[in-house]
Amino acid sequence: MSLDKVTFSKRYAKALFDLLKSDNELDSGYEDLQSIKAVFEDNPSLSSVLSDVSFSETNKEQLIKSMIDNASSKYIQNLIKVLAGSDNMDKMVSIIDAFVDIYDEYNNIVHADLISAVPLDADQQSKLKAAFAARTGAKKVVLNSKVDASIIGGLVIKSSDVIFDGSVKSKLNRVKQLLLK
Incomplete structure (x- = not known):
């Protein structure tokens, strides 16, 4: 029985995190x-190319070798070798994403979407990052900024745990709800 991609990725990410930490x-x-x-x-097709049986083994080995040579950690080099040897290179990005989640939690880093008019x-x-970090207890906040004129004014900051909605649109909706009562 093979593991689903999420479970597989989390296990490898956790093991890699523990090795790198140690x-x-x-x-x-x-x-x-x-x-x-x-x-x-x-290179969006890289995963499928590395898993494609019609793509020559020599070319696959060259691609894998360049990744191994560019990795400074022996643990990451070994991960690449293991994934390549077991035809699981298509799981590399999901392993990296799972690793980043563990890394961020360990380092108390919060990712948040910032929406402003x-x-x-x-x-x-920078000031918003500092204020949001203070509010969430994070050491660092990484903002993904978007502009959305439909919020009229103000801003919205959303992380996985906290939503701060200071948009004019939300304030108008709250006033509307009060008036409809």
Whole structure:
């Protein structure tokens, strides 16, 4: 019986996290994994090519070798070898994503979506990050900024645990609900 992709990815990510942590390589390992993920994102067909039986083994080995050579951690190099040897390279990105989740939780990093009616400059975003970090107890906040004029004004910040909705649209909706009572 084979494991589903999520369970498989979480197990490998946890094992990799524990190994990197034990050798004080968490941050460099994180950087290696981000670089590998970027390669997969820049080449969307890479996973299928590495799993395609019609693609020559020599070409696969060259692609795998370049990934191994670019990874500074022996643990990540071994992960690539194991996944390639078991035809599981299509799970690499999901393993990296699971690793990042564990890494972020360990380092108390919160990812949040910031929606504003107008673009915010770096200083405004920096202040929002600091305020949201204080509110959530995070050491670091990573914002994914979007502009949505439909919120009329103000802003909305959403993370997996917290939603702060200071949009004019929401305030108008609350007033509307009060008036309809």
